[in-house]
Amino acid sequence: xxxxxxxxxxxxxxxxxxxxxxxxxxxxxxxxxxxxxxxxxxxxxxxxxxxxxxxxxxxxxxxxxxxxxxxxxxxxxxxxxxxxxxxxxxxxxxxxxxxxxxxxxxxxxxxxx
Amino acid sequence: xxxxxxxxxxxxxxxxxxxxxxxxxxxxxxxxxxxxxxxxxxxxxxxxxxxxxxxxxxxxxxxxxxxxxxxxxxxxxxxxxxxxxxxxxxxxxxxxxxxxxxxxxxxxxxxxxxxxxxx
Numbered sequence: 001x002x003x004x005x006x007x008x009x010x011x012x013x014x015x016x017x018x019x020x021x022x023x024x025x026x027x028x029x030x031x032x033x034x035x036x037x038x039x040x041x042x043x044x045x046x047x048x049x050x051x052x053x054x055x056x057x058x059x060x061x062x063x064x065x066x067x068x069x070x071x072x073x074x075x076x077x078x079x080x081x082x083x084x085x086x087x088x089x090x091x092x093x094x095x096x097x098x099x100x101x102x103x104x105x106x107x108x109x110x111x112x113x
Numbered sequence: 114x115x116x117x118x119x120x121x122x123x124x125x126x127x128x129x130x131x132x133x134x135x136x137x138x139x140x141x142x143x144x145x146x147x148x149x150x151x152x153x154x155x156x157x158x159x160x161x162x163x164x165x166x167x168x169x170x171x172x173x174x175x176x177x178x179x180x181x182x183x184x185x186x187x188x189x190x191x192x193x194x195x196x197x198x199x200x201x202x203x204x205x206x207x208x209x210x211x212x213x214x215x216x217x218x219x220x221x222x223x224x225x226x227x228x229x230x231x232x
Contacts, residue, residue: 033219033220035220042222042223042224042225043204043206043220043222044222045219045220045221048219056219058219088156090156090158092158092220101160101163102160102220103160104150104157104158104159104160105157106155106156106157107156107157109156
């Protein structure tokens with residue numbers, strides 16, 4: 001069974017640009033969560049989607065948004081990029097909204113210059 | 114307020130020996146889950162073990178066991194018979210609230226402990 005896939009794996013953008021990251025969950029999983037990992041702040045929860053609806057949101061500015069499609073694939077978008085947005089963005093999928101196990105993808109490493 | 118505390122930034126262990134990675138947590142919820150993840154240098158987070166707040170027995174998964182002391186709010190990870198491949202960053206995480214609650218899917222992570230296994 002294929003794991004969680006994230007594309008692209010690496011990305012370099014310029015301040016002020018916007019970026020879209022993609023996450024394909026494990027087949028059959030319907031819940032997708034996103035996390036940002038930086039050396040200074042560690043791992044922080046961004047948001048969670050289930051059945052195409054955002055169920056939970058972390059403390060991030062409105063520049064960070066996401067969505068989930070009917071096939072459970074999810075995208076997150078960051079507009080007006082700032083240097084501080086440079087991070088590893090991890091996506092995790094789980095079978096159901098109430099599932100305790102979350103399986104993570106390899107992450108997308110975003111560098112903002 | 115930080116809810117997951119990992120006080121060991123780095124730990125060293127000799128191959129084939131056991132090592133304990135510390136984790137303390139803070140929550141006012143009665144229902145919560147505790148997790149340990151391993152993150153190799155590749156970046157992917159690998160799920161290791163889970164302990165529910167109502168589980169009476171400590172969780173075990175192969176060489177991993179979770180020493181759950183509810184009254185002390187600690188959830189230490191014990192790795193037995195360390196292997197070179199265990200060298201990685203280890204994160205303790207917590208999920209608060211009852212199943213299906215609005216915060217159920219959110220994991221709060223500690224700062225991590227870098228484990229180095231020496232041959």
